[in-house]
Amino acid sequence: MTEESSHAKGRTAWYIPDAYIPPHSSGELESHESICVLNCLTEDAEIRVTIYFEDREPIEDIQATVPGRRTRHIRTSSLSKNGETIPVGVPYAISLESSVPIIVQYSRLDATQPANALMTAIGYFG
Amino acid sequence: MTEESSHAKGRTAWYIPDAYIPPHSSGELESHESICVLNCLTEDAEIRVTIYFEDREPIEDIQATVPGRRTRHIRTSSLSKNGETIPVGVPYAISLESSVPIIVQYSRLDATQPANALMTAIGYFG
Amino acid sequence: MTEESSHAKGRTAWYIPDAYIPPHSSGELESHESICVLNCLTEDAEIRVTIYFEDREPIEDIQATVPGRRTRHIRTSSLSKNGETIPVGVPYAISLESSVPIIVQYSRLDATQPANALMTAIGYFG
Amino acid sequence: MTEESSHAKGRTAWYIPDAYIPPHSSGELESHESICVLNCLTEDAEIRVTIYFEDREPIEDIQATVPGRRTRHIRTSSLSKNGETIPVGVPYAISLESSVPIIVQYSRLDATQPANALMTAIGYFG
Numbered sequence: 044m045t046e047e048s049s050h051a052k053g054r055t056a057w058y059i060p061d062a063y064i065p066p067h068s069s070g071e072l073e074s075h076e077s078i079c080v081l082n083c084l085t086e087d088a089e090i091r092v093t094i095y096f097e098d099r100e101p102i103e104d105i106q107a108t109v110p111g112r113r114t115r116h117i118r119t120s121s122l123s124k125n126g127e128t129i130p131v132g133v134p135y136a137i138s139l140e141s142s143v144p145i146i147v148q149y150s151r152l153d154a155t156q157p158a159n160a161l162m163t164a165i166g167y168f169g
Numbered sequence: 170m171t172e173e174s175s176h177a178k179g180r181t182a183w184y185i186p187d188a189y190i191p192p193h194s195s196g197e198l199e200s201h202e203s204i205c206v207l208n209c210l211t212e213d214a215e216i217r218v219t220i221y222f223e224d225r226e227p228i229e230d231i232q233a234t235v236p237g238r239r240t241r242h243i244r245t246s247s248l249s250k251n252g253e254t255i256p257v258g259v260p261y262a263i264s265l266e267s268s269v270p271i272i273v274q275y276s277r278l279d280a281t282q283p284a285n286a287l288m289t290a291i292g293y294f295g
Numbered sequence: 296m297t298e299e300s301s302h303a304k305g306r307t308a309w310y311i312p313d314a315y316i317p318p319h320s321s322g323e324l325e326s327h328e329s330i331c332v333l334n335c336l337t338e339d340a341e342i343r344v345t346i347y348f349e350d351r352e353p354i355e356d357i358q359a360t361v362p363g364r365r366t367r368h369i370r371t372s373s374l375s376k377n378g379e380t381i382p383v384g385v386p387y388a389i390s391l392e393s394s395v396p397i398i399v400q401y402s403r404l405d406a407t408q409p410a411n412a413l414m415t416a417i418g419y420f421g
Numbered sequence: 422m423t424e425e426s427s428h429a430k431g432r433t434a435w436y437i438p439d440a441y442i443p444p445h446s447s448g449e450l451e452s453h454e455s456i457c458v459l460n461c462l463t464e465d466a467e468i469r470v471t472i473y474f475e476d477r478e479p480i481e482d483i484q485a486t487v488p489g490r491r492t493r494h495i496r497t498s499s500l501s502k503n504g505e506t507i508p509v510g511v512p513y514a515i516s517l518e519s520s521v522p523i524i525v526q527y528s529r530l531d532a533t534q535p536a537n538a539l540m541t542a543i544g545y546f547g
Binding site for chain 4 (some may be wrong): 302304305322323324329331332333335364365366367368371398399400402404410411412413414415416417420
């Protein structure tokens with residue numbers, strides 16, 4: 044199998060250095076981030092998320108599943124482990140490991156002002 | 170042919186995990202997404218688009234053509250198969266397969282508010 | 296030389312499928328796009344830009360130079376060949392070929408509304 | 422070690438061609454840029470930043486450290502060498518070299534208008 048074909052459907056390790064849940068919302072929409080996962084294969088993707096901080100130990104092994112031939116746009120505010128969630132207004136970073144190749148894109152909607160701002164990036168893949 | 174030169178003009182498989190047609194528009198511009206394709210070769214690119222959802226089977230084999238030495242900025246709202254189009258206000262994801270190497274960039278204009286928001290990413294390539 | 300080290304300072308072929316000069320500006324800033332080039336080497340980068348359209352032949356071999364150990368943020372509205380410039384309000388795409396490895400990032404400021412929108416992407420490299 | 426696994430945790434050379442500190446802010450937030458670094462390894466990452474300009478010699482060897490298993494979102498306005506900082510309102514570019522593999526994402530918040538604009542990109546890696 045050539046290198047190209049082996050990555051044709053994605054990668055198993057993904058990284059997003061710039062994550063941040065804006066603490067405020069105004070106007071019609073709510074500030075949020077999404078980790079958008081595409082699983083083109085037929086098997087489910089079992090994903091383990093790690094959250095890195097500036098000043099404390101990471102939160103490791105948060106679990107998520109994306110069924111085969113489905114996408115999931117996972118709100119970062121929905122991730123939790125042992126009742127712990129990601130704090131708002133704090134710079135952090137994300138890594139994901141998946142049981143099967145996936146593609147990961149990160150997007151943020153900042154609705155601090157009634158006029159929204161958007162940003163997106165395909166993650167770095169290992 | 171080296172690996173670099175073989176990809177000099179693009180790739181044949183592209184993926185965009187974060188797609189979404191904003192349901193509302195206000196102000197002067199209309200909310201929309203574009204799949205921007207560049208075909209640097211002389212042959213036409215025959216493209217098959219697959220649309221992945223969170224909760225149902227993909228729509229497969231939507232056809233599009235980008236002539237040789239041309240770009241096309243394809244509005245996602247213009248894609249259809251057997252009369253079925255992509256619903257607005259629903260998170261989805263996109264994959265493209267092309268008969269020849271192309272380059273794919275995805276952009277969204279969100280005009281939910283009169284003050285617009287923009288985001289863009291070069292797709293993931295397989 | 297390993298593959299990694301051979302690309303440590305950039306690539307010689309770059310592609311941006313989604314280019315567009317917004318025709319309107321309001322507020323304090325002017326709508327514009329920039330092709331941002333970084334040349335980390337000591338030699339000048341002699342660059343040839345090609346502009347691809349949806350419905351006509353490309354404009355080829357527009358010349359630009361980025362000196363060694365310098366960046367240039369080139370406004371697309373400043374590019375011209377034989378007096379021909381890029382029309383505003385028209386979807387187009389860009390390719391660049393450089394005499395030495397460079398890194399290319401594309402950014403757009405849309406000031407159609409007084410509240411601006413920004414988007415950026417590192418180009419696809421061949 | 423395969424190519425994939427050798428880059429699983431990042432790269433040691435990163436480049437961001439489009440950097441710019443907006444000179445004005447209005448509304449609730451302040452215009453700024455961040456170089457967001459993720460260090461997944463256990464060792465500290467010792468980073469040397471170079472700032473490239475359009476019309477003068479680079480500022481080289483600005484030092485920064487990102488501890489192991491931590492992220493840092495470094496405001497570009499906080500970088501300095503011998504008391505020299507990055508001027509606002511001037512197009513520039515950034516390169517980073519790290520003692521260990523890291524992942525780098527660049528983001529800009531433009532609050533020139535009360536309604537903010539955001540852009541982000543994973544850097545180019547050498």
